[in-house]
Amino acid sequence: MSKVILYKEKVDIILCKDQLLRALEAITYDTQLLEEQKEETKEPINIVKKIRISSTSKNGSVLIISDYKKQEVNINSQLVKAIAKSYYWNNILISGEVESIKMIQKIENFSSDRYIKKILNLRFLAPDIVEAILNGTQPRDFN
Numbered sequence: 001m002s003k004v005i006l007y008k009e010k011v012d013i014i015l016c017k018d019q020l021l022r023a024l025e026a027i028t029y030d031t032q033l034l035e036e037q038k039e040e041t042k043e044p045i046n047i048v049k050k051i052r053i054s055s056t057s058k059n060g061s062v063l064i065i066s067d068y069k070k071q072e073v074n075i076n077s078q079l080v081k082a083i084a085k086s087y088y089w090n091n092i093l094i095s096g097e098v099e100s101i102k103m104i105q106k107i108e109n110f111s112s113d114r115y116i117k118k119i120l121n122l123r124f125l126a127p128d129i130v131e132a133i134l135n136g137t138q139p140r141d142f143n
Contacts, residue, residue: 075136
């Protein structure tokens with residue numbers, strides 16, 4: 001289950017890894033995202049950001065202001081799709097849905113399996129690198 005917990009000095013964003021993967025797969029393959037996962041995940045993605053909360057003069061509303069300098073966001077949609085494909089292809093290989101990279105090549109209608117092998121390697125990037133890519137805060141030379 002995904003959730004956001006707001007504290008006085010920080011915000012915790014907890015994402016279900018499996019649910020995020022399914023959402024990325026749906027975006028990548030332009031398919032319908034099925035029902036939301038309700039149970040707790042064994043591998044949550046936890047994002048913690050420092051914040052400052054202050055009251056506004058009108059209506060006592062609360063304004064949340066980031067406590068850090070805004071980092072340039074540059075979401076590389078091709079890189080995000082490649083990450084999603086790497087997780088998807090890895091999952092169908094592990095589950096036995098397909099028996100080999102050659103089967104993925106045939107399903108995807110690629111002339112070679114070199115691209116698939118390159119993309120599958122993205123599955124093993126460190127979680128902080130994947131998070132930076134999904135947030136669009138990866139170094140500019142990541143492509």
